[in-house]
Amino acid sequence: MGDSRDAKRVRNRLALPYLDAELPLNLDLSRRDILKIAGYGSLAAFIAACGGSPTTTTSLTAKGGAMSLGSYNTDPNSKKGTQAIVDAFTAANGGTKVKLNTVDHGTFQNQISSYLQGTPEDAFTWFSGHRMRFFADKGLATPIDDVWDAVKSNYTEGFAASIKGNDGHAYAIPTDYYPWAVFYRKDVWAQHSYTVPTTWDAFKALCAQMKKDGLTPIAFADKDGWPAQGTFDILNLRLNGYDFHTELLTGKQKWTDPRVTAVYKKWSEITQYYSQAFAGLTWEQGADQLLRKTAGMYLLGLFVSDEFKASGSQADLDQLDFFPFPDMGTQYDAEKALDAPIDVYMLTKKSPTLAANRAQANAFLEFVAKGSTQVLYWQNAPGSIPTATDADTSQYPALTKKAVQIVSNAKRITQYFDRDSRPDYSGPNGMQGFLLKFLANPGQDTTSLQGQMQSFWDSLAPE
Amino acid sequence: MLLHAFLIAMVAVWLFPLFWAVYSSLRPISDTIQRGYVSWPGTLNFDNYTTVWTQAEIPYYYLNTLVIVVPGVILTLLLASMVAFCCTQFSWKFNLIVLMLFTAGNLLPPQVIIVPLYWIYLHTPIAMLGSIDISKFSFALFSDNNLLYDQYIGIILIHVVFQTGFATFVLSNYMKTITKEITESALVDGANVLRIWWSVVLPLCRPALAAMATLLFTFMYNDFFWALILLKSSDKRPITTALNNLQGQFFVDNNLVAAGALLACIPPIIVYILLQKHFVAGLTLGSTKG
């Protein structure tokens, strides 16, 4: 599988929204380079805003008619956002009727394989990374090079690379992304005069202080199994670096490696500060602990703001802030790596109506590639940052601006454990279960657990 | 006295989870958060119900359940009573093995057959002959994608086939109590078997059919698995499966989830209260009249 390496070279540039297109694809940028390029940001943005909007050709897209869309956006904010996009598309595209099928996140993901093989909708919401390439390889997604050619001027090369299949074709339109970081409430921190920790020791000291102050230092909620993977990702990135992390997740390194042992060892130093009964809490309940000021920090994606918006007030949302995960004192701190998954729209292959509706589906993909569309979605779901270069960033509140900034500062970007590794390995029967086992007794000698992780990997059928 | 004290205590334990769900569903989440989860209420109202009723489109999903369960129950009773009639009123070589196949099939865990079943559903062509539309609701005749997959009739079919096993077993036990002389004399009078089944035997089975209908209604109403796997479109899901969408939709508002769950179980509770006699008879027919 050569894809992860290619992806790595380009992923590190995802964060450079206004990157000059002439840069060679495999250039490994130093931190200084990035700072230099960042300086061009405003000018490039100006140029993009003037001439960046995609051109439409008559044969590629069509107005009116009908199409269908499968969506996993059931959370109240994202559901509203998706509906808003669909309505705006219908209005803008000569009344194209969009049949929207919304299935809850968990079911949608579990059944994606049978869904795509059955009679799926024309377009569907999905994730970039390995999870996109997996279904492209199986022939269950339609390449969209024609649409991509029409809209690619609106994207940086980092995004361009994130939607390429192993065969080099474009398979998706990236529409939003969100960084993972440590979130907190400014008012709670001001009350206790906490300061942002930049080192591991400072982080632990802060946890100890919070505990003394009667707070749950770190909100943690792993009933769904996947949230714990975010902590594994960041610790492994900080301790062992981006290369090791991606190789580990794609089977080129062993789970029995002492470097993995080190991750668990470090992790066990902070588990005492976690929410009680975390294995029975959903991520929303974890977010509630932060929202209701019982917890001091929460390592999660920017989508935590969606829960603040849904269950709290605008005042609560204004208090939300975050900092990048602290340095661990290794050479890899300089990578400033983090998870910043990209969400995409794709076309299915087996939709019975796709052949007839392809032009409408194309028009829809072009529509969601517009900055204005993505901003519309973001207004409903503030945890999803638009990906298009022509997105109007002037309305961004400080939180979103900072999120863009932290991704820009990162030299290495990963998609998240369950998007970078194979689905059978990251799922409930695989790493979700293993990490819960580790967390049930973090002080344990992890040798046998790591052995199980490796033998589970070895047992999986070759892809 | 001791006995009653014990039983009353048990009743309290039994009803408590339901009571708690009802209590939670009547409290606005703000009240719960402000006063604590276990606390005296500041306000009690039906707001959660109205919210769920409209936002989660509960009536629409009731309708989905209805169009699956009603044909499902009727067809199951027809097919099962035919098989039971033929197997009990006439002696032929294979009637025992047929009864066994039906009964055993109903006892299999559904997960054992789901993957090949899914494949069959994806590869069975079904005619598209239009649909019956009532505003947003559309019942396809008999498919809207040329397949059995993702269709109301697909779910009806698997319910019918799966439950025919159970119903055949129960009805054949019941029909054994009908003397064969009746069938025989009808045959002598020149009636054909279809006629005898419909006008002679079925009327005699009325109590058993009523009991089975109540029971099958509940079984099909409460199904979660078939609809979860064999339907793709969320707008075709019956209420029990649609409930799965509810948790994500309302974040951590457990009071709303409670209201939704209770709305979903009102129809079977009504059926139970109204038809309790039949309900219990149905269950016990299967086990005691062997």
Next chain:
Amino acid sequence: MANTTPSLAPVRAQEASEAGALAATRRRRRYTLLTSHDKILIVLMVGVPLTLDLLLIWGPTLASVVLSFTNWDGIGSVTGENFVGFKNYQFMLTGYTLFWPAFTHNLIWLAWLTFIATPLGMFLAVLLDREMRGTRIYQSVFFLPVVLSLVVVGFIWELQYTPTEGFINNAFGLVKSGKLIDWLGNPRINLFAVLVAASWRHIGYIMILYLAGLKSVDPSLREAARVDGATEVQTFFNVVLPVMAPINVIIVVVTAIEALRAFDIAFIINQGKNGLELLSILITNNSISEASLVGFGSAIAVILLVISLGPIILFLSRTMRTTA
């Protein structure tokens, strides 16, 4: 056969044995009554449902067995190259870390229902099987959860168990004191938390079945026992229970099948991981998942099938005797 072994309904068994004596002559007579038209109708009336049953239940069952020897991923068609022999089974039994936990959980489920929930249901039935005030109301209450779907049962009990918002931890002050019990997340206790919820439903079911059995016991037997000076407990164990042997078999089978079919509650609570692994869920999580390991999932399905055949055969052999 009917008169040599205990049958489920003693009264009818007698009829059956009388009928058996006449069977030969009757059979001949009856066939002469049927016209060929009738015979075709019978073939159709049995044939149509039977074909559907074979196609949609037994065909897939056999197909699952075949698929268990393949590494098919559910995409495209199965070819000769997909056949991998016993590899799935070998891995399941030796390499797959979740198989034995799931197997054990199903066993615990079975043991719990058999030794706790079922006896409790029987106990309630015995208590309520008498002329007393309110017995109907008591029965209705205990039976009420049986009509609820397991999904709803799962939701209702989550309101009790959820660590920070649930009733139990709040009512006992565990939230305030910070000593939360993780009813659903702690792999040592969550299975039992779920079993309590499942029993809530199971007990009422068993109670009703057993009550019906008790009603069919000839009252004169009890009367005779009482005349002989037996206590109520002695009467139950020495007189009633032996007569109830057939219904006891049914209850054993119902309990076993329920334990093997356990799926919905665990799936609703956390998709069956972290202590709630069950065979039925492993099948689903492997076969119908993003990775779609159909071959391997089918191997687990075959194991579940083989185990299920035990109670199924027991049931058939008991219930079909009187039919023969």
